[in-house]
Amino acid sequence: MSETLHEIRLRVNGIEHELRVPARRLLSDALRHDLGLTGTHVGCEHGVCGSCTILADGEPVRACLMLAVAAQTHDITTVEGLAEPDGTLSPVQQAFAECHGLQCGFCTPGFLTTVTAGLRREPCPTHEQARDMIAGNLCRCTGYQNIVRAVERAAEIGASS
Incomplete structure (x- = not known):
């Protein structure tokens, strides 16, 4: 017996997509496997690490905890949707690059x-607010100092824009 597929519409990074997915398909899997948006990483599959965080209506959501069928009513932004259409990096992306806020x-x-x-x-944000802002995301490589600096630098870039 085959699993019933549901026809859904997802608005991801400003583009409408029509998909046929099983009822229990996770949004992270729909993004990665059905839409080919592999920037949404799956680390723990329990909502703990934050690697799968996307924006749903502008708010951070763990894509490994949301079903694709539940995402239909939301405007989804993945990491691929943060840059400008011409490829210009967002202030946050620019700051992470400048401040070496990433390793692996x-x-x-x-x-x-x-x-x-x-x-x-x-x-x-204050320094403490910048630290609190990233408290729900785990990094095994950086020690967080450059990530906090990237948050502060992104605020500076945003203020000057």
Whole structure:
């Protein structure tokens, strides 16, 4: 017996997509496997590490905890949707590059989306607010200092834009 597929419409990075997915297909799997948006990484599959963080209506959400069928009513932004259409990096992406806020890069997409949402809420964070902003994302390589600096630098870049 084959699994029933559901026809859904997802708006991802400003583009409408029609998919046929099983009811229990995770959004992270739909993004990666059905849409080919492999920037959304899956680390723990339990919502703990933050590598799969995307933006749903501008708010950070763990894509490994959301079903694709539940995402239909939301405007989804993945790491691929953060840069401008011409390839110009967002202030957060630029700051991570400038401040060496990444090493292996596995956790980076989750940090980029989380920080993007955080800076929308708090455009001029204090050092402690910058640290709190990334508290839900795990990195095994950097020691977080350069990531915190990248948050602060992204705020500077955003303020000057």
